[in-house]
Amino acid sequence: MKMLNRRSFLKGGLAGGAAIAAVGTSKQAGAAGQSFGGYPDSMGVLVDLTKCVGCRTCEAACNKEQGLESPDKPFDDLSVFEEKREGGLPRRTTEKAYTVVQKYEVEGREHPLFRKVQCNHCNEPACLTSCFVNAYKKTPEGAVMYDPTVCVGCRTCMIACPFYIPAYSYSSAINPVVKKCIMCYDTRLKFGRPPACVEACPQEVMTFGKRKDLLKLAHQRIGQNPEAYVDHVYGETEVGGTAWMYLSDVPFDKIGYDTHLGDQPIISYVKEFLAIVPMVLTIWPALFTGFYLLSNRKDALKNEDNKS
Amino acid sequence: MGGRKKTLVGMAALMLLTAPLVAQSWAGDGPGSVELGSLANHYSAVTFDHAMHTGVATSCAECHHHTTGASPTDPTCARCHEAGGKSRSVACRDCHSDKRFSAEDLAKIEETPKMYHKGKLGLKGAYHQKCLGCHTTMGGPTGCQDCHTRNDKGDAFFNSGKYAPAPTAKAGH
Amino acid sequence: MNSLKSQGFAPVVSDRKKDGSEWTVKEKIMLGLSPKEYMAVQLRNPFNWVLWAIYAIGLPILVGRFIFGLGWVTHSSYDYPWGLFLGWGLFVMVPLSASGFMMGTTVELFGRKDFKSIERLGLLNGLLGYLFAVVFLQVDLGQPWRLIYPMFVSLGPAAVLFLVAWHVATYLSCQVAELVPAFSEWMGFPKAKKFIKSIVLGLTIAGIILSTLHQGALGALFTYAPGKVHPLWFSSPFQWFHFFVSAVFAGLSMLIVVSTLTKWFMRWRCDENYLNNLSKLTLGLAKGASLALITYLVIKIIGIAHDNDWQYLATGWGGWFMFEMVVGVILPLIVFTMAVRNSNASLARFGAFLAVFGLALNRLNTALITFNWQLYQEIPHWREVVIVITVYATYIVVYRAVLARMPILYTWKETK
Ligand code: SF4
Numbered sequence: 001m002k003m004l005n006r007r008s009f010l011k012g013g014l015a016g017g018a019a020i021a022a023v024g025t026s027k028q029a030g031a032a033g034q035s036f037g038g039y040p041d042s043m044g045v046l047v048d049l050t051k052c053v054g055c056r057t058c059e060a061a062c063n064k065e066q067g068l069e070s071p072d073k074p075f076d077d078l079s080v081f082e083e084k085r086e087g088g089l090p091r092r093t094t095e096k097a098y099t100v101v102q103k104y105e106v107e108g109r110e111h112p113l114f115r116k117v118q119c120n121h122c123n124e125p126a127c128l129t130s131c132f133v134n135a136y137k138k139t140p141e142g143a144v145m146y147d148p149t150v151c152v153g154c155r156t157c158m159i160a161c162p163f164y165i166p167a168y169s170y171s172s173a174i175n176p177v178v179k180k181c182i183m184c185y186d187t188r189l190k191f192g193r194p195p196a197c198v199e200a201c202p203q204e205v206m207t208f209g210k211r212k213d214l215l216k217l218a219h220q221r222i223g224q225n226p227e228a229y230v231d232h233v234y235g236e237t238e239v240g241g242t243a244w245m246y247l248s249d250v251p252f253d254k255i256g257y258d259t260h261l262g263d264q265p266i267i268s269y270v271k272e273f274l275a276i277v278p279m280v281l282t283i284w285p286a287l288f289t290g291f292y293l294l295s296n297r298k299d300a301l302k303n304e305d306n307k308s
Numbered sequence: 309m310g311g312r313k314k315t316l317v318g319m320a321a322l323m324l325l326t327a328p329l330v331a332q333s334w335a336g337d338g339p340g341s342v343e344l345g346s347l348a349n350h351y352s353a354v355t356f357d358h359a360m361h362t363g364v365a366t367s368c369a370e371c372h373h374h375t376t377g378a379s380p381t382d383p384t385c386a387r388c389h390e391a392g393g394k395s396r397s398v399a400c401r402d403c404h405s406d407k408r409f410s411a412e413d414l415a416k417i418e419e420t421p422k423m424y425h426k427g428k429l430g431l432k433g434a435y436h437q438k439c440l441g442c443h444t445t446m447g448g449p450t451g452c453q454d455c456h457t458r459n460d461k462g463d464a465f466f467n468s469g470k471y472a473p474a475p476t477a478k479a480g481h
Numbered sequence: 482m483n484s485l486k487s488q489g490f491a492p493v494v495s496d497r498k499k500d501g502s503e504w505t506v507k508e509k510i511m512l513g514l515s516p517k518e519y520m521a522v523q524l525r526n527p528f529n530w531v532l533w534a535i536y537a538i539g540l541p542i543l544v545g546r547f548i549f550g551l552g553w554v555t556h557s558s559y560d561y562p563w564g565l566f567l568g569w570g571l572f573v574m575v576p577l578s579a580s581g582f583m584m585g586t587t588v589e590l591f592g593r594k595d596f597k598s599i600e601r602l603g604l605l606n607g608l609l610g611y612l613f614a615v616v617f618l619q620v621d622l623g624q625p626w627r628l629i630y631p632m633f634v635s636l637g638p639a640a641v642l643f644l645v646a647w648h649v650a651t652y653l654s655c656q657v658a659e660l661v662p663a664f665s666e667w668m669g670f671p672k673a674k675k676f677i678k679s680i681v682l683g684l685t686i687a688g689i690i691l692s693t694l695h696q697g698a699l700g701a702l703f704t705y706a707p708g709k710v711h712p713l714w715f716s717s718p719f720q721w722f723h724f725f726v727s728a729v730f731a732g733l734s735m736l737i738v739v740s741t742l743t744k745w746f747m748r749w750r751c752d753e754n755y756l757n758n759l760s761k762l763t764l765g766l767a768k769g770a771s772l773a774l775i776t777y778l779v780i781k782i783i784g785i786a787h788d789n790d791w792q793y794l795a796t797g798w799g800g801w802f803m804f805e806m807v808v809g810v811i812l813p814l815i816v817f818t819m820a821v822r823n824s825n826a827s828l829a830r831f832g833a834f835l836a837v838f839g840l841a842l843n844r845l846n847t848a849l850i851t852f853n854w855q856l857y858q859e860i861p862h863w864r865e866v867v868i869v870i871t872v873y874a875t876y877i878v879v880y881r882a883v884l885a886r887m888p889i890l891y892t893w894k895e896t897k
């Protein structure tokens with residue numbers, strides 16, 4: 001092959017530049033990985049697990065409010081607590097149920113403990129940061145919303161959610177979408193009203209209010225009744241804090257909570273990679289053009305040697 | 309479609325739910341029985357046999373905290389209300405809001421930064437925590453329908469009774 | 482075809498037939514055979530019977546996937562949102578296709594003109610691998626018709642997958658451009674070839690940048706699930722680097738594997754130049770791959786040391802990890818080194834098969850097998866497996882068709 005002359009080399013460089021410009025948008029990625037910490041006045045829900053009696057009223061309320069498909073079993077059928085999904089795990093949120101109640105028999109506790117599961121509406125949601133079409137939005141009120149009209153269905157959000165919350169309507173061929181709790185944002189939260197489950201619960205297991213007030217309340221409850229609670233508010237710091245927080249009288253790891261999530265939002269684990277993106281984009285072209293010039297200099301020298 | 313309509317229905321339901329149909333009949337020191345209707349949307353009202361319960365409880369304070377003038381049984385309450393501190397009203401709904409988490413209630417908490425009982429339960433929560441708490445330890449009835457008769461709307465809400473799903477529906481994967 | 486050639490059949494190698502008249506495009510597509518001969522050749526090949534069997538079962542199921550939805554072909558797992566389509570089709574296919582940018586770099590940038598005879602195979606391996614990774618992605622996406630949304634409709638630039646999408650798309654066009662010369666020779670469009678030649682350096686550098694980033698990004702995708710992948714397969718600061726470096730040896734090894742297959746099954750299509758150089762180039766590739774392997778081994782160990790994951794080595798998962806490392810990394814490293822030292826190309830070929838296996842195992846381990854290691858293991862639905870086999874068979878069919886026609890394994894003879 002004929003060696004490239006200077007002019008064609010420059011042209012080549014330009015084409016390379018154009019290709020880089022085309023992907024330059026991803027440079028923003030590095031900047032977008034900043035810590036956020038949540039909206040100061042966002043709302044939240046404090047769930048006092050010690051009060052839940054496992055009546056499943058919240059599940060029924062959610063089903064009606066969100067207009068979900070009718071359930072496989074009536075909402076007053078308590079046999080669902082014995083149902084297991086794969087791996088002997090308790091049932092989880094599905095495309096038909098944005099919230100489910102689980103039952104745990106804990107050794108040394110007189111009665112079973114019930115745990116309500118739904119989206120925790122993280123301050124810095126993993127689902128949101130992992131989505132490549134920006135389908136998720138954290139509203140100032142605290143809800144993590146999902147926009148089904150732009151979702152491509154890659155399901156990275158389901159990979160990313162540390163709480164295994166988002167479900168997917170696999171059964172639909174035409175319009176499968178992610179299904180998850182939206183904290184009743186468009187029907188209630190937006191108007192300052194609590195989510196349907198909170199209002200329906202006969203036991204007032206859930207307290208609705210500003211997240212920062214709920215935190216005070218949670219610690220106050222623990223402080224006033226130290227023997228009734230473990231000294232931890234789950235969700236205060238987990239993965240950067242969540243809008244839904246929990247009080248319990250048994251250690252959280254005994255009732256299915258992941259206590260190894262750490263306090264860093266999930267995006268912080270991705271930052272190391274995002275940080276190298278602009279570096280590669282700027283350093284590589286120079287580096288490899290240098291390699292090219294060097295290797296061709298050798299060629300040129302060799303040619304001269306051969307000539308002489 | 310139906311979004312607005314749904315909201316309206318929801319609001320109507322809420323209004324029903326939060327308008328406690330409380331009727332009392334008095335006997336002696338307190339009411340003989342109390343109609344509790346805070347869940348009237350899905351259940352018929354509960355007739356609470358107050359007289360019977362006064363016989364079971366060791367002190368009025370067990371349910372009424374400090375409001376009847378008796379010394380509260382809960383040590384946390386006793387820290388401030390040791391002496392009793394009789395209130396103008398002893399009715400549950402006069403302290404426990406039937407509109408818990410409504411915008412007004414949340415605003416009231418917000419506007420009163422020095423308010424101590426910020427986390428005070430709403431009416432429905434107060435009933436159930438008190439009733440069920442005691443029933444569990446004393447062996448009283450604890451099932452929902454042990455106290456409430458569910459109405460047709462309630463059956464629909466719970467997808468139960470004649471609204472129950474066809475048994476063919478197999479549990480999803 | 483190999484037997485045809487031994488009977489004296491001469492494949493198309495230039496614009497003109499022996500008698501001096503030009504080949505028509507149709508004739509070129511028929512490999513210079515008459516339609517009757519062509520059909521006979523196709524029918525005689527037992528590999529084609531296997532393909533037909535695969536299609537007979539696989540095509541209806543593939544069509545069913547789009548009619549009845551993903552729920553019909555997968556277990557619809559919420560805990561395992563990614564199955565074999567991405568586990569195999571994206572996470573294994575893409576690193577095995579890294580050969581494209583590496584051959585470009587070797588020949589065009591480092592001026593190793595001696596690799597020229599295998600460069601085009603490297604580029605083609607890259608292009609087709611990426612193309613079919615996109616096909617697999619399209620099978621897996623819930624709404625494949627929205628594929629362009631991340632580009633033009635709703636952008637999520639902070640997401641790693643956003644970068645993957647853009648880079649794979651851009652890189653695909655880069656690779657198409659890099660293969661234009663082969664196509665233009667075959668079709669007889671010399672102008673296109675000239676143009677690409679003038680920008681080849683830019684294309685190559687763009688290729689390196691894009692490849693570094695998206696190969697790494699595929700690893701970084703798992704940093705969104707720090708607790709879900711087993712710690713031995715996960716290290717948030719190193720994940721992208723592990724994926725990138727393993728893609729280097731995987732791409733080179735895959736090229737050895739493919740060239741070996743062409744040598745065995747498509748000998749009729751290879752010219753002297755290609756066949757004569759192949760052993761030497763195989764050893765060259767093996768040398769490159771062994772350098773990447775040793776780097777990979779070291780950074781894997783650093784990753785474990787950095788996260789202090791030693792205690793996991795003594796568990797069952799640790800045994801599985803050791804198996805992957807020994808069979809898929811250390812063994813090929815030793816085999817490659819011995820092969821290079823003894824100039825034994827066959828040994829290098831064996832090493833390459835091992836390294837490709839090791840890479841595939843690593844990606845499947847990360848994406849599927851150790852994913853949710855604290856929950857349970859998911860066994861893919863049989864229809865999912867059938868679809869993967871069907872799409873992969875199509876990849877082979879396309880690959881073979883291009884190799885049989887365009888000047889990849891042979892040099893085009895200019896007649897003008
Ligand atoms: S719990 Fe999961 S789905 Fe909900 S906001 Fe957090 S990451 Fe997203």
Ligand code: SF4
Binds near residue numbers: 051059
């Ligand atoms: S409605 Fe309240 S008490 Fe009943 S299951 Fe739900 S959270 Fe528990």
